[in-house]
Amino acid sequence: MSKVVIGDATLYLGDCREILATLPHVDAVITDPPYGIGIAANPVRQMHERLDWDSSAPDVDLIKACVDAGEVAVLWGGNYFGLPPAQCFFVWDxxxxxxxSLAMCEQAWTNKKGPAKLYRQSVLSYRKEHPTQKPVELMKWCIDQLGGASVILDPFMGSGSTGVAAIQMGRKFIGIEREPKYFEIACRRIEDAQRQTSLFEPEAPKAEQTALFGESA
Ligand SMILES: C[S@@+](CC[C@H](N)C(=O)[O-])C[C@H]1O[C@@H](n2cnc3c(N)ncnc32)[C@H](O)[C@@H]1O
Incomplete structure (x- = not known):
């Protein structure tokens, strides 16, 4: 296991089965675990290199640990993990x-209170570096649905879309990814997001500017 800190993001290269128990309780878990449908190894559906991380879904204990890690949780692929009935679920059209022949929509389970919600964005509208990469805008929409969550955790980070969304929205982020190749992609994307966000921070506090004017007058 190794840990990288990039501004407001703390990223772990390792297995979330070991790392989750060492983390503090967070405001929100937003994640997209392997669905166990073999998509990453499917030669017909996959232009990317074929890996086997999607050959089985996380077991019940790991899913429970993910849900329990936050005040509120959003799990994409929620229909695959034997989760309890929930009033609120999210759909990505x-x-x-x-x-x-491929899915027209995906479903996220959530324990958030309130009515079910729908988000619409073409799966062809963004560039992918991971075989099951989610759009950053979808993850931003998820964060918005949860209100003021200031620390967000993604234990199955992949290419880091949840982290990019969190950093762009000024939140703190903790991510875990087991595959070194995806971890590197996530580090780079989150570092870019952090740099972009810092560029827009105000340069000098107003009080200092007033003092400078005062001196030259
Ligand atoms: C469905 S993908 C997440 C894709 C991500 N939402 C994105 O936008 O790039 C699930 C990821 O979980 C990782 N993974 C699977 N089991 C893991 C484990 N036990 N600990 C940490 N990462 C794991 C896989 O390598 C894969 O990249």
């Missing part, structure tokens, strides 16, 4: 044609 991928804007695929009816006759298309």
């Amino acid at each position: 991928k804007m695929q044609p009816q006759e298309f």
